[in-house]
Amino acid sequence: MNSIEPTGQCYCGCKSAVGATSYFLPGHDKKAEAMLTKLQHGPDNAVARRLARSGFGPGGKSLLDEYQRVEAMSYADFAAQRLEFLAFQTLQEMSGRPGISHAVVFTAPGNARLLPTATPAEPAPKAMNTTNLPLGGGTVIAWGFDHVLSEEEQNLVRLRFGGQDGTWSTRT
Ligand SMILES: [Zn+2]
Numbered sequence: 001m002n003s004i005e006p007t008g009q010c011y012c013g014c015k016s017a018v019g020a021t022s023y024f025l026p027g028h029d030k031k032a033e034a035m036l037t038k039l040q041h042g043p044d045n046a047v048a049r050r051l052a053r054s055g056f057g058p059g060g061k062s063l064l065d066e067y068q069r070v071e072a073m074s075y076a077d078f079a080a081q082r083l084e085f086l087a088f089q090t091l092q093e094m095s096g097r098p099g100i101s102h103a104v105v106f107t108a109p110g111n112a113r114l115l116p117t118a119t120p121a122e123p124a125p126k127a128m129n130t131t132n133l134p135l136g137g138g139t140v141i142a143w144g145f146d147h148v149l150s151e152e153e154q155n156l157v158r159l160r161f162g163g164q165d166g167t168w169s170t171r172t
Helices: 028-041 046-053 063-095 151-160
Strands: 102-108 127-133 138-145 167-171
Touching (some): 063 167
């Protein structure tokens, strides 16, 4: 069997009918896994034998560490994609608000923070919106202004995000 598709029959071999999108009756996936492990690694200490076969266990790799490493990695990938989409969506949303002529969006990894206002000459935003992805997955900060910012004003606004590793996009 190369590809797996739900067939309407439980994969454990019990021949029960299941829903069109299911592989197992509830609980039968766990039973199937236990049966397969025992068949392939012997009835005694089958899980430990199975782990040892893959190099896990005392004196070998830590299954828990390995699992958490892979989980964290896939979350970072997920968060980066989500952040990019969120930045795009936020820029659209902010620039489309009534009375907003210029939207500025700053996107940074981790939990980014704004620096204090450096100068009274900095233009005051009419609307602000900050979104943090959970688990330090990144930050999107959006500001909306009631006029199109001059080059100089944009530079002042940029200072608020100074020194942080991030990207900046604007829309008028
Ligand atoms: Zn079954």
